[in-house]
Every structure is written in C-alpha cells, then in structure tokens.
Amino acid sequence: MKDPFYQKQKRAKSKTRLLEADAWLDSALYDGFKSAGRTYIKIQDFFSLFAVRGIKxxxxxxxxxxxxxxxxxxVLMTALALSAMDATASGEFNRxxxxxxxxxxxxxxxxGRRGIRADDSVALSAIPDYMIEATLATEDRRFYNHLGIDVWGTLRALVSNVEGDSSLQGGSSITQQLAKNLFLTNERTLERKIKELFLAFWLEANFxxxxxxxxxxxxxxMGxxxxxxxxxxxxxxxxxxxDITLAEAAMLAGLFKAPTRYAPHVDLAAARGRANVVLSNLVDADFMTEGQVTGARRRPAEPIVRNDIAEAPNYFLDWAFLETKQLVxxxxxxxxIVRTTIDPELQDYAEDAIQTVLREEGDAFNVSQGALVAMDHDGAVRAMVGGVDYGASQYNRATNPTRQPGSSFKPFVYATxxxxxxxxxxSTITDAPVCIGNWCPQNYGRSYRGxxxxxxAVAASINTVPVRLSIQTGREPIADMAHRLGIQNDFPIxxxxxxGVASVSVLDMASSYAVFANGGCRATGYAVTRITTLSGDLVYDAPENTGCDRLLSDEVVLSMNDVLHAVNYGGTGGRAVVEGVPSAGKTGTTTSYRDAWYIGYTGNYVAAIWYGNDNYEPTNNLTGGRLPAQTWHNFMDNAHRGIEVLPLYGVEMEPRPLIIAEGEDAPGQAEEEAPPPTLTEAAAVKLLDLSEKMRQAQTGAGSGSLDQAAVPIPGSSESL
Structure with a gap:
C-alpha cells in the first residue's frame, strides 16, 4: 500500500503541470491574436494605398x-471544351x-443515288476569283483579318436578325463553320458553340x-x-x-448556310433569290460594282434538270443507304451498285394512297402526316412512305420508333x-371493369359486354379483355413476344x-405482323438484295430463303389469323376490306387521338399505316378504323390488280380469280415457243453479268461507270 503523503504530493504535481499548460495556452492564444491583429492592420494599411472613392x-x-x-x-468554357481538345489531339476529322x-x-x-459527290483535286488558285469573293462577301467579309471569330460580323448578324432581315445573315465565321464541319455535329447547344470557338482558334493557329x-x-x-x-x-x-459563270458562282455561294433550303433542284425560285442576295453582297463588300453584276442578275443560273431526285423513293433510299453501309x-x-427490294409500281400506289387521303380528309381530321410500309411475307420491303413531302422534311416516320401503337399492339398480348x-x-372471357392498382382502363364508349x-373481343378492340389476360400471363412475356416477333427498340414494361403504351416504328409493326401472315416464320424488314462494286465484283448477295426460322407454332398462327380476320369482317377494320381479297389486320388508336394505325396482311402482302402530327398534337378524333384502314384498302386494292390473289393462311375464304384482260394470255396458256414473261433471280443476275462483260469487251475498259453498271433487265418482273 502506497504512502498517502506520496499520493497527495503526486496529485499536487499533476495539478501544477495542468496550471502551467493552461497558462502557456492562454499566453500563446493571446500573443497569436495580438500578432494576427498587427498583421491585419499592416495589410489594411497596405491596401489603403489603393483605396478608390467616389465615382471611381x-x-x-x-x-x-x-x-x-x-x-x-x-473555367466553365475550358471544362466544356475538353472533348474538343481531345479531337484536336487525335488530329482526326469527322468522317x-x-x-x-x-x-x-x-x-x-x-x-436513285446516295452518298457523296466529292472532289478536292482543284487547287484554291484554280477556283474563279468571283467564286471566292462571293463566298467571302456572304459568309465572312473579314476572313483574312480576324483570328477565327468575326466579332463585328456577329454583331451585324444579330442586328440584321432583330430587324427581321430574312437573307440569312450568319454570325459564324468561315473558320467556325469549318470547325463544326470537321469536328462537331449540327446540334444547337451552348456546349457545341463553346467547342466551336475553341476549335476555330485551334484551326487559325495550325493552318x-x-x-x-x-x-x-x-x-x-452543298445539298x-x-x-x-x-x-x-x-x-x-x-x-x-x-468553268462556272458569275451567276452560277452566286448560286453556289448561297448554299453554304442552307443547302437543302436553297438547292436549285428543290426550289429554283428560292435559289435564284438567294443568288441575287449574294450578288448584292458582292457590291456591298466592294468586290464588284453594280454594273459588273448586272449581267448575272439578268441571266440567272440555269441548273441542269434532275427530275429523278424528286421522283425517287427518297425515304426508302435513305433507309437502304444505312443498310448498305452496314453490309459493306x-x-x-x-x-x-445496290439492287433493292423496292417495287416502283407498289411505291407509286403507296405514295398516292397516303397523299390522296390526306389531301381529301386531312384537314377535317386535323392530321398532317402519314407513313406506310408494305412488304412481302419474308420481309422484303416493296414500298415505303416516310412522310408527305421529302423536300420539306427528310425525317423518316416509317423507320423511327417514336409513336405508340395503341390497340394494334394487342395481337402481341393474344399471341402470348x-x-x-x-x-x-x-374461348369465353368476361368483359367487365378491371383495375391494376389505381389504374382502371375503360373500353371505347365506356360500355361492357359481359x-x-x-x-x-379482338374484333371489337375491347380494352378490358387484354388487360385482364395480361394479369394472367404477366407483362414480361408480352414484352418478350413483341421483341421476338420484330419490335426492335426497348420500351418500359x-x-x-x-x-400499346410503347414506342414502335411502322417498319417493325409490319415485320411483326408478317410473322402471322407467313405461318409463324421470322420476317425482319430488309431493303438490299445484292451489292457489287462499280467494276462488278460481288460484295453481298442476300441468302436464299430456304427455310423457316420459326417464331410461333402453327396453332398460335392459326388462332391469330382467325381473330385478326374477324377484325376486318365484322370488327373495327371494315373499311380495309378489299372485295375478293382475304385479309386480316388490326386497328390502333392512342390516347387523345394522337396516333392512328392499321396493320394488315393478305396472302400476298403485309402493310402497316400510321397517321398523326409531328408535334404530337391530337387529331380530330381520328381512329385506326377510319383513314388508316381506308388508306390500306386503297393501296391493297391497287396492289392486287393483275396478280394472282393468294389465300390467307388458315382462313377459309376463297380469293377472287385472276381476271385476264381481253387479248392477253392467261398464266400458263402462252404458246410454247414464246419467251417467258419473267426472269428468275439467277437468270437476271447472269444477264447483268453477261451484259457487263460484253460491254467491257467492246470498250476494253477494266471497270464500268455508274451509269454503265446500271443495266435494266428488259421485260423482267421477277421478285428478287
């Protein structure tokens, strides 16, 4: 046991040390604050030398x-321009x-044709001076004086636009425009504009x-x-x-900012008006006098006629071009040289069907756009309409999965x-109110059949029945069925x-319904059957359809054809019926009447039709059974003229017989010595190859030109 005196003495020493530490801490804090105060006063005295008072x-x-x-x-601009810095570091331009x-x-x-027409072989010194001057006068008058950004030109453009000048005054310098062409996209965002500024300075520093x-x-x-x-x-x-003239140079210089708007093959009057503005810019910029441009004003440029562009199936060609790039x-x-699936006669029928219906009844139903895809049962697309006017809008409404299918989605439910x-x-089922949580869908007309x-239920497009059935099967299998049959984009379950609350494309809907039409086999829509180089070397040849990639059993297909046949004959698709042509299909109308659909098929073709507005504005109560079904009827009525109408798989309805005009031979009744009216695919290909070899032998050339390689097959009408 320790001595109590010793314990007491130890506690006293500890207390003394604590008091000493406290005193040291207090002293240190006091001295620190006093020192900081003195330092602050010194800094204050220093900055007081720079004190400014009054208006200053x-x-x-x-x-x-x-x-x-x-x-x-x-700092913000640097952060946003980091990707642009990466682009300059790689040294790679947009392809x-x-x-x-x-x-x-x-x-x-x-x-038609797609892709580039490009030639960079002409030196700048060989380009006519008035072509260069017209471009500078219109796009960037101080090009040789600024460092990438024309501040005064930007201010001039802003003032001009505020005053309502419609002559397309541009605020971007030539260097900025080039930066966008070489490295960026056409998106209009602040981030892209900052990148453009950085890249413009980089171009000026390196070129x-x-x-x-x-x-x-x-x-x-240039369009x-x-x-x-x-x-x-x-x-x-x-x-x-x-060799171009001043008038032609002015028209070309007017294309840089709006090539599709002022392309002479799209709108010649607008192109000439724009060229006249360019001529005025030449005078305003002191590159020429009014007398020098008078001749160009009086004799405007005459572009060569290219009617083939306006008449081409442009929406289809855009889609086929994408498919071609993937295949090569x-x-x-x-x-x-690419052989496609398009049938020009069916394409004409499709365009006429859409445009006629919209012209006659579009205003009444407040609908401005339509799309159509028609294909064979194997997915070969024979006609495609992606909108009413390709010149006004190149957006392809037939291939972009941006619209809801409404009740035309229900076949995926019933197939499941x-x-x-x-x-x-x-089988019987109850048509009565049904709810999933707090969501309680209603039938059209808010009535129930019991x-x-x-x-x-399918024929009348009842809503409660597929909802009730989806509870039994689950929604995941329905989504899987839609994807299995041909819906390619994802959608929330x-x-x-x-x-039908999902986003789909007209093309995918046609492909999906083709599975019902062909007996349950996969039928993905395609456009290209054969690709060769300009010299005739084979790059791609579509495989022959030798078998069935089965997606549905025969029993399911028969059931689907039965119920969808009832839609046309006694249901909502009555307007689609073509006399003597067995058909099946389904109407579709979305909430607030924003989208109206009809997808149907015969023993010969499948066609999907959509109507709506690009801005998603509701139509005037347009349903799938009205204009879409009517359009489908008009197209199919023309498409089945002069051909053998085939029976619909699993439907007991006799098709009408082929009617032969007086003076024509019925199929199989032609004289034996007469040549066959059509060619098989193999014979057609051999004829093309033989024709090309004969041409090369005659000319001694090793490769053909674009025009020479496109050799039509006389009298051919065989499907590829």
Whole structure:
C-alpha cells in the first residue's frame, strides 16, 4: 500500500503541470491574436494605398466583378471544351459519307443515288476569283483579318436578325463553320458553340488562311449529296468549277448556310433569290460594282434538270443507304451498285394512297402526316412512305420508333395468351371493369359486354379483355413476344403495356405482323438484295430463303389469323376490306387521338399505316378504323390488280380469280415457243453479268461507270 503523503504530493504535481499548460495556452492564444491583429492592420494599411472613392469606386467594382465572372466563365468554357481538345489531339476529322451508291429497284432499273459527290483535286488558285469573293462577301467579309471569330460580323448578324432581315445573315465565321464541319455535329447547344470557338482558334493557329478556305470549299455540304464546290458545280450545272459563270458562282455561294433550303433542284425560285442576295453582297463588300453584276442578275443560273431526285423513293433510299453501309462494312471500295427490294409500281400506289387521303380528309381530321410500309411475307420491303413531302422534311416516320401503337399492339398480348394458356379464339372471357392498382382502363364508349369470346373481343378492340389476360400471363412475356416477333427498340414494361403504351416504328409493326401472315416464320424488314462494286465484283448477295426460322407454332398462327380476320369482317377494320381479297389486320388508336394505325396482311402482302402530327398534337378524333384502314384498302386494292390473289393462311375464304384482260394470255396458256414473261433471280443476275462483260469487251475498259453498271433487265418482273 502506497504512502498517502506520496499520493497527495503526486496529485499536487499533476495539478501544477495542468496550471502551467493552461497558462502557456492562454499566453500563446493571446500573443497569436495580438500578432494576427498587427498583421491585419499592416495589410489594411497596405491596401489603403489603393483605396478608390467616389465615382471611381463604381468602375473599379464593375471591373472587379467582371474579372471574377470572366475567370468563372473561363473555367466553365475550358471544362466544356475538353472533348474538343481531345479531337484536336487525335488530329482526326469527322468522317464524311464516303460511299457513293447507285440504287436499283427489284427489276434492275436505277431509282436513285446516295452518298457523296466529292472532289478536292482543284487547287484554291484554280477556283474563279468571283467564286471566292462571293463566298467571302456572304459568309465572312473579314476572313483574312480576324483570328477565327468575326466579332463585328456577329454583331451585324444579330442586328440584321432583330430587324427581321430574312437573307440569312450568319454570325459564324468561315473558320467556325469549318470547325463544326470537321469536328462537331449540327446540334444547337451552348456546349457545341463553346467547342466551336475553341476549335476555330485551334484551326487559325495550325493552318494558314488559304488552307482553311480550301478546306471549307472542299468539306461544306452543298445539298443533293454533294460535298464541296467542285462536286456541287458538277452536280447542279454539269461543269468544272473552273468553268462556272458569275451567276452560277452566286448560286453556289448561297448554299453554304442552307443547302437543302436553297438547292436549285428543290426550289429554283428560292435559289435564284438567294443568288441575287449574294450578288448584292458582292457590291456591298466592294468586290464588284453594280454594273459588273448586272449581267448575272439578268441571266440567272440555269441548273441542269434532275427530275429523278424528286421522283425517287427518297425515304426508302435513305433507309437502304444505312443498310448498305452496314453490309459493306469497312470495305476499301467507295462506289457500289445496290439492287433493292423496292417495287416502283407498289411505291407509286403507296405514295398516292397516303397523299390522296390526306389531301381529301386531312384537314377535317386535323392530321398532317402519314407513313406506310408494305412488304412481302419474308420481309422484303416493296414500298415505303416516310412522310408527305421529302423536300420539306427528310425525317423518316416509317423507320423511327417514336409513336405508340395503341390497340394494334394487342395481337402481341393474344399471341402470348394462345401460346401460354389453353385459350382459343372461341374461348369465353368476361368483359367487365378491371383495375391494376389505381389504374382502371375503360373500353371505347365506356360500355361492357359481359361474357364474350376472345374472337369477338379482338374484333371489337375491347380494352378490358387484354388487360385482364395480361394479369394472367404477366407483362414480361408480352414484352418478350413483341421483341421476338420484330419490335426492335426497348420500351418500359408498365401496367398499360397491353394497350400499346410503347414506342414502335411502322417498319417493325409490319415485320411483326408478317410473322402471322407467313405461318409463324421470322420476317425482319430488309431493303438490299445484292451489292457489287462499280467494276462488278460481288460484295453481298442476300441468302436464299430456304427455310423457316420459326417464331410461333402453327396453332398460335392459326388462332391469330382467325381473330385478326374477324377484325376486318365484322370488327373495327371494315373499311380495309378489299372485295375478293382475304385479309386480316388490326386497328390502333392512342390516347387523345394522337396516333392512328392499321396493320394488315393478305396472302400476298403485309402493310402497316400510321397517321398523326409531328408535334404530337391530337387529331380530330381520328381512329385506326377510319383513314388508316381506308388508306390500306386503297393501296391493297391497287396492289392486287393483275396478280394472282393468294389465300390467307388458315382462313377459309376463297380469293377472287385472276381476271385476264381481253387479248392477253392467261398464266400458263402462252404458246410454247414464246419467251417467258419473267426472269428468275439467277437468270437476271447472269444477264447483268453477261451484259457487263460484253460491254467491257467492246470498250476494253477494266471497270464500268455508274451509269454503265446500271443495266435494266428488259421485260423482267421477277421478285428478287
């Protein structure tokens, strides 16, 4: 046991140490604060030397705040321009559409072209001075004086636009426009504009003014698939750039900012008006006098006629061009001849069906756009309409999955039900109110039938029945069924999926219904059957359809054809019926009448039709059973004339007999010595190859031109 005196002494020493530490801490804090105070006074005295009072203080504060915001802006701009810095570090420019494709229809006749017309072989010094001056006067008058950004030109453009000048005053310099062409996209965002500014400075630092101008002349899109002024001169005027006149140069210079709007083959009057503005700019910029441009005003440019562009199936060609680029992959060749599935006669029927209905009844139903896809049972697309006017809008409404199908989605529900359960088209089910949580869908007309058959429910497009069935099967299998049959894009699996709350494309809907039409086999829509190089070398040949990639059992297909046949004969699709042509299909109408659909098929073709407005504005109570079904009828009525109407799989309805006009031979009744009216695919290909070899033997050339390679097949009408 320790001595109590010792314990007491130890506690006293500990207390003394604590008191000493406390005193030291207090002293240190006191001295520190006193030192800090003295330092602060010194700093205050120092900055007092720069004190500004009175009106000067106001300007100093403004300058200080401006510098602060400038520093913040610089940091923000640097952050947004990081990707642009990466682009300059790699040294890679945007890859141009570097394929040149000639498209043929299913019979071998040329129907259009896609890809680039580009030529950068002409030096800047060889381009006429008035072409250069017209471009500078219109696009960037101080090009040779600024460092990438024309501040005064931007202010001039802003003032002009505020005053309502419609002459397309541009605020971007030539260097900025080139930066966008070489590295960026056409999106209109603040981030892209900041990147554009950074890249403009980078171009000015790494290229001479003449090099920048040459790149601008070579890489700018000029409309009509032409990149650069050299290709544009050949495309629009059939001339070398060295040979164009002042009037033609003015028309070309007017294309840089709005090539599709002022392309002479799209709107010649607008192109000439724009060229006249360019001529005025030449005078205003002191490049020419009014007397020098008078002749060009009196004799405006005359572009060569290109009616083939307006008449081409452009929406189809855009889609076929994308498919072609996927099929050729990383081929070293840039020129191809592509045989497609399009049938020009059916394409005419499709365009006429859409345009006629919209012209006659579009205003009454407040609907402005329509789309149509028609295909064979194997997915070969024979006609495609992506909108009412390709010149006004190149957006393809037939291939973009942006619209809801409404009740035309219900066949996926019923196909799932027939596959997973013992239900048949004649099975009875209750049509009564049903809810999933707090969501309670209603039928059109808000009435209920009570006990009904599935066949009758499909024909009348009842809503409660597929919702009730989706509870039994689950919604995941329904989504899987839609994807299995042909819907390629993803969509959320919600309570309302059974009623078509998903985004689909017209093309995918046609492909999906083709599975019902062909007996249950996969039928993905396609456009290309054969690709060769300009010299005739085979790049791609579509495989022959030798078997069935079965997606549905025969029992399910028979049930689906039964119920969808009832839609046309006694249901909502009555307007689609073509006399003597067995058919089946389904109508579809979305909430607030924003989309109206009809997808149907016969023993010969499948066609999907959509109507709506691009801005998603509701129509005037338009349903799928009205204009879409009516359009489908008009198209199919024409499509089945003069051909053998085939029976519909699983439907007991006799098709009408083939009617032969007086003086024509019935199929199989022609004289034996007469040549066959059609060619098989193999014979057609051999004929093309033989014709090409004969031409090469005659000319001694080793490769053919675009025009020479497109050899039509006389008398051919065989499907490829």
């Amino acid at each position: 203080r106001f300007f100093v504060e403004i300058a200080s705040d401006a510098m602060s915001f400038a520093a913040i802006g610089a 141009a559409e570097d394929y040149s494709v000639v498209f043929l229809d299913r019979y071998g006749n040329e129907i 001479s003014k003449d090099e920048i101008l040459k790149l601008y002349f070579d890489r700018s899109y 009509g698939g032409a990149f650069g002024v050299v290709a544009a001169a050949d495309f629009y005027f059939g001339k070398r750039i060295q 992959g990383d081929s070293d060749e840039i020129g191809f 039900v027939f596959e997973m359960t013992d239900y048949t088209p004649r 006990t009904t058959s599935i066949r009758a 919600t309570r309302s999926l059974a009623l």
